[in-house]
Amino acid sequence: MKIGIxxxxxxxxxxxxxxxxxxxxxxxxxxxxxxxxxAKKNLRKVMDRLVEKKRIETETAEAIQNRITxxxxxxxxxxxxxxxxxxxxxxxxxxxxxxxxxxxxESDAILASNTSSLSIASIAAACKxxxxxxxxxxxxxxxxxKLVEVIPAIQTDPGVVATATKLMQDxxxxxxxxxxxxxxxxxxxxxxxxxxxxxxxxxGMADAATIDWAMxxxxxxxxxxxxxxxxxGNDVNYKVTETVFxxxxxxxxxxxSFTQKRLSEAGYxxxxxxxxxxxxxxxxxxxxxxxxxxxGENIFWRILVMLINEAADALYWKxxxxxxxDLAMTKGVNYPKGLLAWADEKGIQHCVDTMDRLTEEYQEDxxxxxxxxxxxxxxxxxxxx
Ligand SMILES: NC(=O)c1ccc[n+]([C@@H]2O[C@H](COP(=O)([O-])OP(=O)(O)OC[C@H]3O[C@@H](n4cnc5c(N)ncnc54)[C@H](O)[C@@H]3O)[C@@H](O)[C@H]2O)c1
Numbered sequence: 513m514k515i516g517i518x519x520x521x522x523x524x525x526x527x528x529x530x531x532x533x534x535x536x537x538x539x540x541x542x543x544x545x546x547x548x549x550x551a552k553k554n555l556r557k558v559m560d561r562l563v564e565k566k567r568i569e570t571e572t573a574e575a576i577q578n579r580i581t582x583x584x585x586x587x588x589x590x591x592x593x594x595x596x597x598x599x600x601x602x603x604x605x606x607x608x609x610x611x612x613x614x615x616x617x618e619s620d621a622i623l624a625s626n627t628s629s630l631s632i633a634s635i636a637a638a639c640k641x642x643x644x645x646x647x648x649x650x651x652x653x654x655x656x657x658k659l660v661e662v663i664p665a666i667q668t669d670p671g672v673v674a675t676a677t678k679l680m681q682d683x684x685x686x687x688x689x690x691x692x693x694x695x696x697x698x699x700x701x702x703x704x705x706x707x708x709x710x711x712x713x714x715x716g717m718a719d720a721a722t723i724d725w726a727m728x729x730x731x732x733x734x735x736x737x738x739x740x741x742x743x744x745g746n747d748v749n750y751k752v753t754e755t756v757f758x759x760x761x762x763x764x765x766x767x768x769s770f771t772q773k774r775l776s777e778a779g780y781x782x783x784x785x786x787x788x789x790x791x792x793x794x795x796x797x798x799x800x801x802x803x804x805x806x807x808g809e810n811i812f813w814r815i816l817v818m819l820i821n822e823a824a825d826a827l828y829w830k831x832x833x834x835x836x837x838d839l840a841m842t843k844g845v846n847y848p849k850g851l852l853a854w855a856d857e858k859g860i861q862h863c864v865d866t867m868d869r870l871t872e873e874y875q876e877d878x879x880x881x882x883x884x885x886x887x888x889x890x891x892x893x894x895x896x897x
């Protein structure tokens with residue numbers, strides 16, 4: 513199979529590396545020649561580093577690079593069997609690219625989008641053969657992150673889904689099947705990790721360092737929410753939250769925070785701008801957290817229960833299966849445990865009681881308990897029972 517990749521930014525370049533490493537001939541196209549040149553240089557650096565660390569042989573590194581052809585027109589990938597689009601997150605521009613792809617490619621080629629937040633159905637609708645379009649959502653950095661969310665649109669042929677899923681698995685990826693709804697699994701279920709942390713911060717319950725400490729030291733997460741938001745970029749993280757919020761018809765559960773909006777507006781984007789929730793300038797030190805155990809436990813549990821509630825709701829609405837929801841969070845964003853398994857461990861009734869206590873306290877729809885958790889508590893069931 514020959515693979516075409518459209519867009520050679522962080523995602524496109526990473527996916528090209530994955531496909532080439534799996535042995536495919538790859539075409540990488542970008543409408544910006546500088547981006548294409550940058551992708552080529554970056555890949556050389558990555559390969560040199562892997563050879564230096566003795567992870568791969570020099571010949572393998574050469575072969576991976578040689579299998580990628582950098583092309584300056586979509587017409588140069590006419591014989592690709594699968595094309596993965598990873599361009600700017602703009603529906604109209606993506607639709608135009610899909611229309612063009614259909615004119616150029618063979619009629620049985622599969623067309624995939626790596627979109628994080630747009631509807632696959634609307635992208636597919638731009639095509640004459642929408643049944644060959646699906647979403648293949650990789651995570652950043654694509655060569656390292658194991659997860660791929662496979663997203664059929666309502667128009668997609670099941671055979672196309674099966675072929676694409678098998679191919680991703682052949683590339684060494686772990687696939688999860690998800691419904692074509694905003695944020696798919698990961699970008700939906702993970703919202704409270706940022707949103708509830710910001711809410712706790714905005715209420716003045718704790719500062720960023722303390723919340724990060726609670727989530728890493730008590731919760732076992734690899735990175736605290738504020739460190740992670742600074743890493744992702746406050747502009748990018750804010751945009752995803754805002755998109756998901758609007759896509760869910762302004763459901764208060766996903767409401768963005770003014771704190772993050774202001775940081776983003778001020779250019780305090782995080783690591784990339786040298787300042788975000790933390791100061792990254794030379795010589796600056798991270799503030800010390802308040803290591804009060806009880807406070808830390810309360811912060812951790814409030815964020816975790818909101819994540820569990822979101823995961824349970826995703827299952828309730830049949831966005832994905834129990835196993836795929838847990839896999840997505842452990843493999844896509846490195847959570848220490850699957851959220852539904854965590855719910856069993858903490859006790860379903862305890863989750864319901866906490867959600868009800870939060871609703872009682874705030875009288876906000878944001879804290880409504882998932883009907884699935886309530887039903888399970890009533891029936892004494894567990895997710896893995
Ligand atoms: N960055 C992430 O963490 C991440 C994770 C998963 C999915 N995504 C999704 O992947 C896609 C790409 O994201 P990215 O972070 O790689 O963006 P990026 O800005 O790094 O790269 C996008 C590239 O697309 C090119 N491009 C724009 N319009 C084009 C067109 N009409 N034809 C050809 N090339 C065009 C740009 O020149 C640029 O090089 C987006 O849909 C994004 O939502 C991003």
